[in-house]
Amino acid sequence: ETGVTQSPTHLIKTRGQQVTLRCSSQSGHNTVSWYQQALGQGPQFIFQYYREEENGRGNFPPRFSGLQFPNYSSELNVNALELDDSALYLCASSLVGRTYNEQFFGPGTRLTVL
C-alpha cells in the first residue's frame, strides 16, 4: 500500500464527453504527477503539479488539465474525449524538496472511451 488512492477504479465514457479523475496523495506530499498508460505501453507523463501550480508538462494537448488542492487531493480533467484517450491513468505523489524523491503510485483509473 502506497497510501495513494484514485477514483473511480473504472469509467466508461463516450467520444466528446468530459471526464474528471481524482487522486488522493500521501499526507504531506507537495507534488503530484499524472500519467497515461495505453495498453501494452509504458506510462506517458501528462503533467506535474507542485504546491497547486503546474510544474511541467509532457506532450499532451490543453484539453488535458489538472488541479491540485491544499488537502493533498488532485484532479485530472479531460475534455472532448477521443477514442485514443482510452487508457489507464495513474497518479503519483512525492515530496520534492532539495533532492528528487521517490514517487508513490496510486492503483490507477481505467478509462474506456466508446
Add this chain to the structure above:
Amino acid sequence: KNEVEQSPQNLTAQEGEFITINCSYSVGISALHWLQQHPGGGIVSLFMLSSGKKKHGRLIATINIQEKHSSLHITASHPRDSAVYICAAPYSGGGADGLTFGKGTHLIIQP
C-alpha cells in the same frame, strides 16, 4: 525530453536463473527509477538511484552516470518475480519533474 530505452522487451527464464534487464537514457539525470508493475496496473517503486549500486533482497540495481546506463539484476529468480519491470528517468533530466518511462520488460519465471 529524456528518451529511455529498455531491453529486452520480453524475457522468459527458469526458476533460479540470474536475470539482467538493461536501461539507457539520453539526458543526464538526478536519479533513475526502477519500478515493478503487476497485472491490473499497480506500480511499485523498487529503487531510486543516482550513483553506484543498491540492493534489496535478491534485487540489485546499478547505474553508470557517465555512460547513462543502468541495470536491474534478479538473483535466484522465482515465479513470484514475474511482472513488468520498468525503468524511468526525469522527463527533462531535472529534479522536480515527472518521469519518462521505458516500455518495460515483461518477465516470466517458469517453475
